[in-house]
Amino acid sequence: MSSAIAQLLDGKALSQRIQTHLIQQIQQLEPQKGRPPGLAVLMVGDNPASAAYVRNKERACTNVGIASFGKHFPTKTTQAELEQTIQALNEDDRVDGILVQLPLPPHLDAVALLNQIHPDKDADGLHPVNMGRLLRGEPGLRSCTPAGVMWMLQEYGINPKGKHAVVVGRSILVGKPQSLMLLEANATVTIAHSQTADLAAITRTADILIPAVGRPGLITADMVKPGAAVIDVGMNRVTEPDGKSRLVGDVDYDSVQAIAGYLTPVPGGVGPMTVAMLLKNTIESYERRI
Structure with missing residues (x-):
């Protein structure tokens, strides 16, 4: 087993860069x-x-x-x-x-x-018309969290083309639109969910693994292919024995970071990207209405 530690995908820093660009865009359009x-x-x-x-x-x-x-x-x-x-x-x-x-x-x-x-005006990209546009590969407002994940992959040079992407979760908020966006980027996509038999056998084949179910520590090191990009969409608040609470993802971070090639932290990974995409969607519809 390699002693290398996964490269962190810093959603917070990337979100800041996107926001700087959006400020300039508004200054030009206003x-x-x-x-x-x-x-x-x-x-x-x-x-x-x-x-x-x-x-x-x-x-x-x-x-x-x-x-x-x-x-x-x-x-x-x-x-x-x-x-x-x-x-x-x-x-x-x-x-x-x-x-x-x-x-x-x-x-x-x-x-x-x-x-x-x-x-x-659907800033969240969840209206059936926008979901339909995504399904058909037409331009439209995109669901914020999966769009943020795609931006992150692109920024860090992780090209989904020809890769096996596994999305765990099939919600309309993340799982389904995420799968469609990966498909659009020419990945081979598997969607796993609560009824999937032998989840670990499927996640271990993923070059890009995106858990989005809301179960703390669901994805452990033995479920991850060495060198895979793991994008943790889970946001779970857990209470420690001392009564303090903290945010954790769906990935058992400490064990997985020794196996994965890339890994997002929680907090500071996908969350800030979701907000950046919300702002981007708002400015896109602003621009379109000029």
Whole structure:
């Protein structure tokens, strides 16, 4: 076994570089448009993790020069109220991107709300029209997390062409769009999930392994092909024996870093890239509407 340690893929530094470029883009576009780009993040209830994500997104907007039209609703807000808000934002010329922060309280229908967002203002890239565009290989707003993963692979010179990519998880947020994007980049793609028999036998054949299931430490060293690129999309908050909590991924980081060729940290890997892609989507629809 080699004693080499995996090269870290630094999503935080890469996200900073992307944001610097976006600042320049806005400075060029704003004089033509007469206003800055606008993003509306809608949050319902008081889920602490969601609140932290929303704060991150709004801070990132401020940093690059995107106007925030965020709205925070109490938990008991009705479906109709939210649908009316989305309709108003669809028609608001100052708003280029709309995002509904998930998860929502159980009485709300998230899919119906996401479908209300105009596809060209769908900052999260989750509208069926944008998913259809991805499936057909047509231009459109792309789902932020998988797009961030693809950007990262490109930046670090990991070309999926001809490689075997294994995506663990089949969610509409990550697993499915991720698989389509890898396919578009000419990888041979396997999607594994909770019903997969002998997960380890499949993950061990992956040149590029992308776990996205939300199970801490699911991927251990014996499940990874030596030299593989492991992109950890999992974000799990675990509580230590001393009562402190920390964020970990789906990968058992300490053991896997001795086997993998490339590895993303959690936090500081895919998370910052997701935010960068959200800003990029907002500016893309801003530019398209000029």
